[in-house]
Amino acid sequence: MAPTMLSSNDSSSSSPTVLVVGAGISGLAAARMLHKAAFKVTVLESRDRIGGRIYTDFSFGFPVDMGASWLHGVCQDNPLASLIGRLRLPLYRTSGDDSVLYDHDLESYALFDTAGNQIPPQLVTRMGEVFEALLEETKKVREEFAQDMSLKQAFSIILKRRPDLRQEGLGHRVLQWYLCRLEGWFAADADKISLQNWDEEELLEGGHGLMVKGYWPVVFSLAEGLDIKLNHRVTKISRHPKGVRVAVENGKVFNADAIVVAAPLGVLQAKIINFEPQLPDWKVKAINELGVGNENKIAMLFDNVFWPNVEFLGVVASTTYECSYFLNLHKATGHPVLVYMPAGNLANDLEKLSESAAKNYAFSQLKKILPNASLPTKCLVSHWGSDVNSLGCYSYDAVGVSHGAYDRLRAPVDNLVFFAGEATSSSFPGTVHGAFATGVLAAAECRKTIEERCKDLELFQPAMAEEIELAIPLQISRL
Incomplete structure (x- = not known):
């Protein structure tokens, strides 16, 4: 396993605070976007590593992805294309369109x-x-x-x-x-x-490309510089008029203006995280209806x-x-x-x-x-089905369940609790780029809500400029 190199976010205490549950790619994408927008962000991760269901193992002496390993859709329209291209990570195409x-x-x-x-x-x-x-x-x-x-x-x-x-x-x-x-x-x-x-x-379009060097560089790039607390299993999320209060298994408590929940669907179904007040019935139904597969x-x-x-x-x-x-x-x-x-x-x-x-x-x-x-x-x-941090691999459409359950799972609750992850993507469920895109979307919704809430406060001055990401072509081979 590659070493996890993380550094603290030293944002001003006057900045709005957001907690992110889960350091998988959706949680990291949300945290990265909010961090760039001058929010004070803390990521709470239950594992002793980042990446979630992306796990690149190095014990063979070279990278082997034991979780996600493909980019599904090798084209510039893929939400991950710009990041993978910028990192100059090679792809091996294993299919056409x-x-x-x-x-x-x-x-x-x-x-x-x-x-x-x-x-x-x-x-x-x-x-x-x-x-x-x-x-x-x-x-x-x-x-x-x-x-x-x-x-x-x-x-x-x-x-x-x-x-x-x-x-x-x-x-x-x-x-x-x-x-x-x-x-x-x-x-x-x-x-x-x-x-x-x-x-x-x-x-x-573009078929499917195997990540030749593994997904670890993508995960590390998103995580670098973020305040990520490992071995912090969230057990309770409480909502109140001014924000959220989060309890962790180790006894610590965190307060924030809002929270992005990027925990796996299997974890949500197992009710490892308790919500207070309870989530609305429509949200609970969406969580319980979708299928969780295992590979x-x-x-x-x-x-x-x-x-x-x-x-x-x-x-x-x-x-x-x-x-x-x-x-x-x-x-x-x-x-x-x-x-x-x-x-x-x-x-x-x-x-x-x-x-x-x-x-x-x-x-x-x-x-x-x-x-x-x-x-x-x-x-x-791998043991994705029995791993308490995942309890499955990714979602699928179960018999008798509306595909709209994905959108209901993504919808925020009380404009305080936002949701991200592959199971919140109605367009690209079960994919890394789908999870990534929902993290970006949850961050945008969270940011908009907090900025509207704080627009009369001089203390909060959101960042005026975003980084410009160049569209670098993907490196594709077919040996």
Whole structure:
């Protein structure tokens, strides 16, 4: 883990004060914007590190992202493009705009059956076309049924109507792998994903780029110079006419004019943070309705490369639960690392195992397709679902829930409590750039509210000029 280098914000005591809960990218973005506007900002973070669900591990001797690792939408319209470009961070593009699997395309992966036989490319391509046809047919089912249902139920209806899309034998197993990767995108099984809203997310142009050097430089750049207090788990947020009062698990108390809550959706659902008075019913409903998915990573470091020079390796099986998916970091970064990425119920089940057992399971999946695989020298295992600081990876549209829940979750309460995070982004949920954008938006709303409240006070003179961010082109490679 890279060292956290933070310094205090020495703003004037006369400046309005804002607390930010959570030092993930949304919380850091909000704090950075408010800090630039001459507010006195303090970030309260429950972990002993910054970054939240962005976590770049350095224990292999080089960066490996164990949380978020892609920039979804490699284009200048991405809210993170200017920052990543300014930091001159290289991206490795793993897909184009027409990626049927969202995070990678059809030209650089190899699929195998459980006996280690590679699937003929022609069959893989044909099943990709079947998969696309299935997704297209969901729109017809959605129009026909007024009541929402799961994607899995919709697929069942489609396959009954379209015998030409039904598959048996090896074709069925390949199609299950495609469905497995769709579940990986949402970090949830298809029986939990809403038919009505599964495609509501806006996909930016440019495909998807892997952060070659990890996301840590982005996090560090946003955090530098901010007053960030680590190991400060917020337990209570009280609202009163003049501001907020915040209690921390270690007994400390903080007072401020307003607060930005950038805690993960899983933490909000678990009611680790108590609100006084209680949040309004519409807010509580939004928090509880949205789904929280789980996707973990088991990174394996090897002495040598013994796998094909493709970006992704896959194991096809009769159910999505049995399918497997490995990201080949060697192709993008030059390091001999494979990352196993289970999602949904499988990710939850693996978290119930010991770390050693989870590593063994991941390696056993690799041995199925590469019988001569050598043992890894080191392994890293994430536990996003059971980590009390996250309790899941990111949000998804659950069955029967309006997509408007994202906007309701973002809406402020009493113009004192503002909300940010990927689960408050109706356009880009589950993404780093979505989380970042909501932090910027929450800061702007908070700033506007406080400035209107303080406009008659001579003590507060907001900053007149903002930093000008140049649009530096993104550094993209496809080796």
